[in-house]
Structures are given as C-alpha cells and as structure tokens.
Amino acid sequence: MEWLKELMHQLKPADQDAPAFWQRYSAALKEQLPKDTPLAEAEFVVFDTETTGLDQRQDKVLSIGAIKVRGLQVLVSDTFECLVQQEGAAATKSAEVHGLLSKQLEQGIPEGEAVEGFVEFIGNAILVGQHVAFDIAMVNQMLQRQGIRGKLRNRSVDTAHLAIRLERRHADSHTLKTAEYSLDALCDRYNLPTDDRHTASGDAFATALLLLKLLSLAKKRGVATVGELIK
Amino acid sequence: MKPSNVIQERVHEFLNTYPPFNLIDPEKLRALARQVRVLYLEPEQVLFAQGDTAHEHFYVVRQGSVRLEQATEGGNPKLLDVCDEGDVFGVRALIAKKNYSSTATSAEESLVYAIPIVAFEPILTENPQVALYFAAGFAAGQPVRNPTLRDAQRARVGLSTIAPTSIPLHLEDALKIDTAKNLVACPPDTSIRLAAQMMSDKDSSFMMVVDSGQRPLGILTDTDLRRQVVAGHVAIDDPVEVIMSAPVITTVPNPPMADALIHMIRHKVKHLCVTTDGTVNSRALGVLTEHDLLLAQGNNPAVLISEIRQTRDIASLPGIRDRAEELLLKYLEQEVSISFIANIITEINDAIIVRALQHAEKELGEPPVRYCWLSLGSEGREEQLLRTDQDNALVFEDKNAALEKEHQAYFLKLGAIVRDILLQCGFEKCPADMMASNPKWCQPLHTWKQYFYNWIHEPTEEALMHTSIFYDYRPVYGDLSLSRQLTDYIYENIQQERIFLPFLAKHALQSPPPLSFFRNFIVERGGEHKDQFDIKLRAMTPLVDAARVLTLDNRIAGENNTFKRFEKLAELEPQNAELYREAAMAYEIMMRFRALNGLRNKNSGRYLNPNQLNKLERQTLRSTFKPISDIQELLQVRFQLNYLG
CATH class of the missing domain: 3.10.580.10 (CBS-domain)
Incomplete structure (x- = not known):
C-alpha cells in the first residue's frame, strides 16, 4: 500500500500557501532513493524527542536531538539539537526524568523555529529512532500547530522493531519481553557506550550507534538494501 | 563558530582523556571533535589492509580493540600491536602519506572514531607537543624510520609534566655563582x-x-x-x-x-x-x-654521604638511608637524569657499606690478611635505585694456605656484621644467599679463580647464571688489587675459551620482551595475555645480559654499568651505534619506571601492574620493547645462535 500513498501524495498539488521550508521539504521527498539502494549509500537521520508525557495529542516536545548516519558512519559534524519553549511544561513529571528545568526551557527556541529547523535538517533521509512512530507523531503534532497541512512522509526504521526482527527471526509475540528491547537494554546487550542518556541528543547518539550495530547484523541476515530494511 | 552540542561535547570529552588529544587547546579540540565520524566494526572486519591507499582519516579506538598485523614472507601475519580504548592508529596516512604498512582488523566488536586528516594537520604543524607525540612513535603500529626513543623520552618528559606541582629543582641547570x-x-x-x-x-x-x-x-x-x-x-x-x-x-x-x-x-x-x-x-x-x-x-646527597662517613653511631645509618629515599623520589619526580640519580644512590650505598665494614673491623680487630669487598648485580653495575636484595662477595689474599680456614672464619663474621647492618638499612637478605656471609662466596683469590675457570670452561645453565651475577662485580672497599687480579684472570680465560661467549649470548636470549599492552594485560609475542609484567626479568635483564656479552666480545674491561657499556659499544661499532643508544635509553626509562613503581607500592618495583599505568606510560614502555628485540636479533646473528643446540 505504501506505493499507492506515495503516488497519491505526489499527484496532489503542492500547498502554495505553505511556508518555504515545507515546500522545500515536499520537493525533496519527491526524490527518494530507489529501494535497491545499498544500505552503505543510504542517508539516515537518527533522532529522539523529549516530551512532557506520552500522550501524542496532549503532551508537548521539550527538546529534539538528531544526528546523521551516512556511508555507515555516524557523522558527528551533522547534528541537530534544540530546546523548545513550552509554557507550563516544567510542571510535568517528565521534566524530572529529562532533567530539563523550566529555566532551561525558557532558553529554548519557539516551537515554530524548532520544527522548521528539524524538517530542514532531515530532508528526505530515512528517519530512525527507538519507537520512532511516537517521535514522528510528536513532530507532526508540532507541524499541525504551526498550521501546516501535511505530515512527515520520510521512510522510517524503528530500532526496537529492527532488533526484534533481526534477533528473533521467527518472532513469537507471546514470549517477547518489551523490556529487553528498551534502548538501555539494547545498548547493554550490544555493548555500546551509554553515557549521557536521557537527553534527546544523548539518546539520539546512542541510537545511532545501535543503528550501526543493527545494520551490520542486518547485512549478515541478507538485508542489503533500503527496500529490504524498511519493509 | 557554532557552539558544540551534547553529542559533539561527548566526543570531545572522550578525546580529551587521551594523548595526544589532551595536548590540544580546548577550542581547537572541540572543533576537531565536531568533525569526527563514528564507525562500527564487526569482529574480524578489516578497516584497512596492508598496501591500501591511505584513507582521509586516521583512527582512535572508542570501544573494543583492533589488531595491527603485517604480512611476512612465511605467510603467517606478524602481530604488530593490539589497540584498545584511546589508542591512535592508521597514522601513516597522516604522517607519511603512504599506503598502509599493516592491516587493521577488529579483534572484537568495536567502535572507532575517524579523525579527518585535513582538520588535524594544522594542529600537527602548530603544536610541537602533538608533533613530538607522533615523532616519538607513540601511535600504535607507527612505522618509525629511525625508532627514536630519544624523542619518546623527550615526549614522555614533556607530556607527563603537563600538571607540574612543584617548582622544578634545576639540578642540571648551570649553577651560577657570584x-x-x-x-x-x-x-x-x-x-x-x-x-x-x-x-x-x-x-x-x-x-x-x-x-x-x-x-x-x-x-x-x-x-x-x-x-x-x-x-x-x-x-x-x-x-x-x-x-x-x-x-x-x-x-x-x-x-x-x-x-x-x-x-x-x-x-x-x-x-x-x-x-x-x-x-x-x-x-x-x-x-x-x-x-x-x-x-x-x-636536602643534599653530599650532606647525606658525609653524615654516613662521619656518624659515630652505626644505628643512625637506617635513618640517613631513608632520607636518601626521599631524595630519590624528588629526583624522579623532577625528571633528573637517571645516570645522575644512579650515581648519587650508588655513592650513598657505597658509603654505607664502607661505614659498615669499618665498624665491623673495629668490632673484630684488624683483618688477618688483605681483602676486597665486592658488590654484585645491580649494585655492582651502579644502577640500583631502590633498596633491593643484598648481593655481595668477599675475596681475600692467598697468603698462608694453612691459615685459610681461620682467615675465612674472620671474614665470615665480618660479612655477617655487614649483612645485618645493611638489613637494618632496608636491604633485604639475598634469597639465594649470594652474600659474603655465605662461606661459598667468602673465599681466597685462588678459589675465586677456580670458580670462574669452571664457569667459563664448562658453561652449564647454572654456570651461566653465576657468571651473569658474579661477573658484574665492583670493588667497594679494601685492597682493590685483589679485584684487579681476578678481573685479569677472567679476561685471559674468556679469550681462550671460544665457546663461552656464544653460550653467554644464548643465555641472554632467554626471555624475549613482550609486544604491547592491552587493557590490563601484557601482550606476548605469541598473542597470549599475562596480567602482571615482570619488568626486571622481561625487559631489564635482557638488556643487561646483552650489554655484558657484547662488551666482552669487544674486549672492553672494567665497565659494569649497562648504559655506559652501551655508550662504549656505540663508539666501537658505529654501524650499530643508533641501536645501542636506543637500548641505553630504553634501559634508563625502565629503571625510572621500576623505581617509581617501587616507591608507589613500597616494594622492589619489579612487577608492574598495567592498570596502574596511564596511557602515556604504557605507550612509553611499549616503545622500549622494540630495542630489546632488536638487540636480541643482533646477538642471534653475531653469535650464530641458530647453530647452537
């Protein structure tokens, strides 16, 4: 069905009233890499958001951290990081987890600026994250509040799902323990450094290293192209 | 320039823990960290192969480990080094701009930081400390054309005094007097x-x-x-x-x-x-x-020595000797040259021995015949820094064969008194009882000649061991002509016995130096790991033994000290001068390490625990292993040891 969705989008006329960054984004998305592109040539953006809670409609994004992976290398030079100004955000429980104090958040940038920067950063790269659907939904919610009619349409890879898929070739949902596929558990299992967790950037960096590991594992399982990875 | 974000800051912090990155100005290092790429290597993945065109990056191990190997004619790759966290490798691309001279393979799952050479080059040209780090060959598997231990030593001194605590005491500075x-x-x-x-x-x-x-x-x-x-x-x-x-x-x-x-x-x-x-x-x-x-x-060594010479109370010697130890620590911390320190400590130890002998003579009455007190081993070579075991012997005049037993009885008592005084001064008894208080090593000149005659003409394993201990004797007190007569006799016999030197050379090859350090282990040539490093047996003794046999081969008499022997050898064999100087330098570095380790752990310093060493110390030590194996190779060739059973 994905091909049909994509086709429909491409046929739809571009939103003439949309801001320039969104028009650039829409144009970029028209040129996706072919599905038989080898993984070594694909561009990924690994990202994570810190939010006031887990409700996709009510809660808000407090910070975004993102880093690019290209040629199977994590590019420390290509990173995106921002704190987002959110009113009343400090009162939430999540703030304690992330250690983001209201004072810090006041130093953040307006939501519109944050989402614009992020969208410019990702372009048509494959989005990667731990439970990436949630983070994409949160970004979409930000877009919506900025009055943009449209959502992120990048290809995406959920590192937790990918790990399950690669480790358990005949997945049995009954015996699956989700706790074993948390970012902490995965980093631990794959012996990856996990300093500075629980900031958006720290998690994005850890997830990027996890992605490298999983891509290497994928190669061994015969997953060699973008198409095979995102299916 | 944009400020660094959390990720870049993390990379910066990691780099900043390791040399040479910790020598770079923080802002420049931050800018460098921003350009790092992270690579994941699965086990046995080859990052670059020998002969490959140099990459645009050089590498630092972030996690895991990477083997560097070189192809050999025999087919089996030769292990050059194992890099672990913080080790820099693949610098041939940076320094020589030539194809890789070895193959880098991950030994386990590894994360590797790739540092762009374009970004690093300006740092290399403008920061002399960083340049020195590479010139000294600290990076792993680095092909150093002329292995430049001198640079390594300079670099180590330069790099380790980054946080100087005290105002240095410029012992080697010119002394100004009005x-x-x-x-x-x-x-x-x-x-x-x-x-x-x-x-x-x-x-x-x-x-x-x-x-x-x-x-x-x-x-x-x-x-x-x-x-x-x-x-x-x-x-x-x-x-x-x-x-x-x-x-x-x-x-x-x-x-x-x-x-x-x-x-x-x-x-x-x-x-x-x-x-x-x-x-x-x-x-x-x-x-x-x-x-x-x-x-x-x-605190002046001359003062210590004159106190030792002048003290009436023999019980005050231990206290004076303890003060010498403080002096030693101060000298080591201030990077005073090892040959100077060794000189001072030898003078102090000799003064104690002389004082102890004078005291013993006073107790026992005049010696019946002339005698000479000999220091053996490291004390004999004037290179003992820490108070280790006593190694000494006594030779007395051949005068009246009938009274020999009686004379020996006197000298044994003398030896015992000295032994006990030295013990109180912190010199442990020799576990193998190689002391003048042992009848076997308290003998008239003719018996000593007989000993050496047997050792030289029948070089059994035990004989070679004895030769290596007793040969480095040094007269400390008494009638020096007795010692001279013995030396002449030994030389004469060694010249006559052609098989002796090759056997002694073979003995010197008994323990090959290790290859490298890896985490808390010593990497042996065979690739296995050991967790404690016997610096005396594995690194110092091979050099001492090599210096001895090569000196004998060159017919140099009367030089006991290992680095002076190498200096002399460098003069006599210009074609090997570079190697000999390297070996001397390596030996000095090891003496320093051993002494510091001993002071740190309050023991003989002989066993180094790799996890007590920082990265730079490990890299310095690693650079000393090379001259040892080169010297051993030279012995192998010179004495044609392949033909010796």
Whole structure:
C-alpha cells in the first residue's frame, strides 16, 4: 500500500500557501532513493524527542536531538539539537526524568523555529529512532500547530522493531519481553557506550550507534538494501 | 563558530582523556571533535589492509580493540600491536602519506572514531607537543624510520609534566655563582697568621692560594687551620703553602650542579675552585662551596654521604638511608637524569657499606690478611635505585694456605656484621644467599679463580647464571688489587675459551620482551595475555645480559654499568651505534619506571601492574620493547645462535 500513498501524495498539488521550508521539504521527498539502494549509500537521520508525557495529542516536545548516519558512519559534524519553549511544561513529571528545568526551557527556541529547523535538517533521509512512530507523531503534532497541512512522509526504521526482527527471526509475540528491547537494554546487550542518556541528543547518539550495530547484523541476515530494511 | 552540542561535547570529552588529544587547546579540540565520524566494526572486519591507499582519516579506538598485523614472507601475519580504548592508529596516512604498512582488523566488536586528516594537520604543524607525540612513535603500529626513543623520552618528559606541582629543582641547570666577591686569595708565602686574619675579616671558610698568574696552587680551609695550627703541628708564622691542600679540585665556570656535586663527593672536598678553563692551569675566578650547593638544593646527597662517613653511631645509618629515599623520589619526580640519580644512590650505598665494614673491623680487630669487598648485580653495575636484595662477595689474599680456614672464619663474621647492618638499612637478605656471609662466596683469590675457570670452561645453565651475577662485580672497599687480579684472570680465560661467549649470548636470549599492552594485560609475542609484567626479568635483564656479552666480545674491561657499556659499544661499532643508544635509553626509562613503581607500592618495583599505568606510560614502555628485540636479533646473528643446540 505504501506505493499507492506515495503516488497519491505526489499527484496532489503542492500547498502554495505553505511556508518555504515545507515546500522545500515536499520537493525533496519527491526524490527518494530507489529501494535497491545499498544500505552503505543510504542517508539516515537518527533522532529522539523529549516530551512532557506520552500522550501524542496532549503532551508537548521539550527538546529534539538528531544526528546523521551516512556511508555507515555516524557523522558527528551533522547534528541537530534544540530546546523548545513550552509554557507550563516544567510542571510535568517528565521534566524530572529529562532533567530539563523550566529555566532551561525558557532558553529554548519557539516551537515554530524548532520544527522548521528539524524538517530542514532531515530532508528526505530515512528517519530512525527507538519507537520512532511516537517521535514522528510528536513532530507532526508540532507541524499541525504551526498550521501546516501535511505530515512527515520520510521512510522510517524503528530500532526496537529492527532488533526484534533481526534477533528473533521467527518472532513469537507471546514470549517477547518489551523490556529487553528498551534502548538501555539494547545498548547493554550490544555493548555500546551509554553515557549521557536521557537527553534527546544523548539518546539520539546512542541510537545511532545501535543503528550501526543493527545494520551490520542486518547485512549478515541478507538485508542489503533500503527496500529490504524498511519493509 | 557554532557552539558544540551534547553529542559533539561527548566526543570531545572522550578525546580529551587521551594523548595526544589532551595536548590540544580546548577550542581547537572541540572543533576537531565536531568533525569526527563514528564507525562500527564487526569482529574480524578489516578497516584497512596492508598496501591500501591511505584513507582521509586516521583512527582512535572508542570501544573494543583492533589488531595491527603485517604480512611476512612465511605467510603467517606478524602481530604488530593490539589497540584498545584511546589508542591512535592508521597514522601513516597522516604522517607519511603512504599506503598502509599493516592491516587493521577488529579483534572484537568495536567502535572507532575517524579523525579527518585535513582538520588535524594544522594542529600537527602548530603544536610541537602533538608533533613530538607522533615523532616519538607513540601511535600504535607507527612505522618509525629511525625508532627514536630519544624523542619518546623527550615526549614522555614533556607530556607527563603537563600538571607540574612543584617548582622544578634545576639540578642540571648551570649553577651560577657570584665570582666577584667570592674569591679570597693570597700568594703562597703569605703567613698563616695573615691568611687567618683575612679569612676572618671576609668571613670566608677558605683561602685560595694562587701564584703570580692567579692560578690556583692550593687551598686552605678553616678545617685545615683548626686541625694543623690549633693542634700545634705548624707555627702560626709559617707560610700557608706548608699546610694548604694541593692540588686544588677545579671546575669550569657555571658548572651543571650535578657535575659539581659529583666532583665534591668523588674527591671528598667541600670547595671547588672555579677557573677560566676548568683546570689548575688557568686563572682562579672563584670558589664553589658545598654550602652554595646546599643553599641551592635543600636536602643534599653530599650532606647525606658525609653524615654516613662521619656518624659515630652505626644505628643512625637506617635513618640517613631513608632520607636518601626521599631524595630519590624528588629526583624522579623532577625528571633528573637517571645516570645522575644512579650515581648519587650508588655513592650513598657505597658509603654505607664502607661505614659498615669499618665498624665491623673495629668490632673484630684488624683483618688477618688483605681483602676486597665486592658488590654484585645491580649494585655492582651502579644502577640500583631502590633498596633491593643484598648481593655481595668477599675475596681475600692467598697468603698462608694453612691459615685459610681461620682467615675465612674472620671474614665470615665480618660479612655477617655487614649483612645485618645493611638489613637494618632496608636491604633485604639475598634469597639465594649470594652474600659474603655465605662461606661459598667468602673465599681466597685462588678459589675465586677456580670458580670462574669452571664457569667459563664448562658453561652449564647454572654456570651461566653465576657468571651473569658474579661477573658484574665492583670493588667497594679494601685492597682493590685483589679485584684487579681476578678481573685479569677472567679476561685471559674468556679469550681462550671460544665457546663461552656464544653460550653467554644464548643465555641472554632467554626471555624475549613482550609486544604491547592491552587493557590490563601484557601482550606476548605469541598473542597470549599475562596480567602482571615482570619488568626486571622481561625487559631489564635482557638488556643487561646483552650489554655484558657484547662488551666482552669487544674486549672492553672494567665497565659494569649497562648504559655506559652501551655508550662504549656505540663508539666501537658505529654501524650499530643508533641501536645501542636506543637500548641505553630504553634501559634508563625502565629503571625510572621500576623505581617509581617501587616507591608507589613500597616494594622492589619489579612487577608492574598495567592498570596502574596511564596511557602515556604504557605507550612509553611499549616503545622500549622494540630495542630489546632488536638487540636480541643482533646477538642471534653475531653469535650464530641458530647453530647452537
């Protein structure tokens, strides 16, 4: 069905009233890499958001951290990081987890600026994250509040799902323990450094290293192209 | 420039823990960290292969480990190094801009930081410390054309004093003395009365006696005055030349403090006359006194030694020796040259032995025949820094065969008294009982000749072991001609016995040096790991043994000290000079490590625990292993040991 969705989008006329960054984004998305592109040539953006809670409609994004992976290398030079100004955000429980104090958040940038920067950063790269659907939904919610009619349409890879898929070739949902596929558990299992967790950037960096590991594992399982990875 | 974000800051922090990155200015390092790429390597993944064109990056291990191997003609790759966290490799691309000379393979799952060369090059050119790091060959598997341990040593000294705590004591700096007001002099026919008056007027502890050309003829000190005049040996109106000490010990202007100190200790004087060219044949400019040195230096070895020489109470020796240890630590911390430190410590130890012998002679009465006390092993080689085991022997005159047993009984008692005093001073008894208190090693000259005759002509394993211990003997006290006679005898026999040197050379190859450090392990050539490093057996003894056999092969007599032996060898064999100097340098570095390790752990320092070493220390030590294996190869070839069973 994905091909049909994509086709429909491409046929739809571009939103003439949309801001320039969104028009650039829409144009970029028209040129996706072919599905038989080898993984070594694909561009990924690994990202994570810190939010006031887990409700996709009510809660808000407090910070975004993102880093690019290209040629199977994590590019420390290509990173995106921002704190987002959110009113009343400090009162939430999540703030304690992330250690983001209201004072810090006041130093953040307006939501519109944050989402614009992020969208410019990702372009048509494959989005990667731990439970990436949630983070994409949160970004979409930000877009919506900025009055943009449209959502992120990048290809995406959920590192937790990918790990399950690669480790358990005949997945049995009954015996699956989700706790074993948390970012902490995965980093631990794959012996990856996990300093500075629980900031958006720290998690994005850890997830990027996890992605490298999983891509290497994928190669061994015969997953060699973008198409095979995102299916 | 954009400020760094969390990720870049994390990379920066990691790099900043390791040399050479910790030598880079923080802002420049941050900019560099921003350009790092992270690579994941699965086990046995090849990052680059020997002969590959150099990458645009060089690498640092973030996690895991990477093997560097070189193809050999035999087919089996030769392991060059194993890199672990923080190790820099693949720098051939950076330094030589040539194809890789080895293959890098991950030994396990690894994360590797790739540092762009374009971004690093400016740092390399403008930061001399960083340049020195690479010049010294600290990066793993780095092909150093001329293995430059000297650079490594310079780099180690330079890099390790990044956080200096105390104001360095510039022992090796030139010592400045004010020569203008300092010279109190008179002609030789001056009366003692007048000289004493002048000394008292000028509040001087000495009077230099000079000829018409201001050249020093002798010196009169307040001690001389006291001893000679007050005791009534001379008349107060006699000329000073009657009682002056001559010749005068002289020095060049502004001598290194270390030289001045050694001069004073050697000649047992407290004044050095400074002359224009440093000899008695030029104008006297001033006088350098022990007091000048004391002021410049605080706890002074010359003072310790004179205390040892003068103390009436033998029980005060241990306390004095403990102070010498403090001095040692201070010297080591301040990177004073090892040969100087070894010199000082040897003088101190010798003074204690002499004092102990004098005490024993007083207790037992005059020795029945002449004898000579020999120090063996590291003490014999003048390279003992820490108080390790006692190794000594005693040789006495062949006089009356019938009384030999009686004589030996006296010297055994003497040996036992000295042994116990040394024990109190912190020198453990030799576990193998190689001490003059053991009848076997307290013998008349003819028996010692017999021992060496047997060892040389029947070089069994035990004989070779004995040779390597006893050969490095050094006479410390008594009749030195006995020691000389023994040395002559040994040389004569070694010249005659052609099989001896090859056997001794083979003995020197018994323990090959390890390859590298890896985490808390020593990497052996075979690839296995060991967790403690016996620096004495695995690194120092091979060099000591090699220096000994090569010196003998070159017919050099009378040089015991390992780095002096190598120096001598470098003169005699210019084609190998570079290697010999490397070996000497390696030996000095190891002596320093061992001494520091011993002081750190309050033991002999012999066993190094790799996890007590920082990265730079490991890399420094690793760089000393190379000359050892090179020297061993040289022995192998020179003595054709492949043909020796």
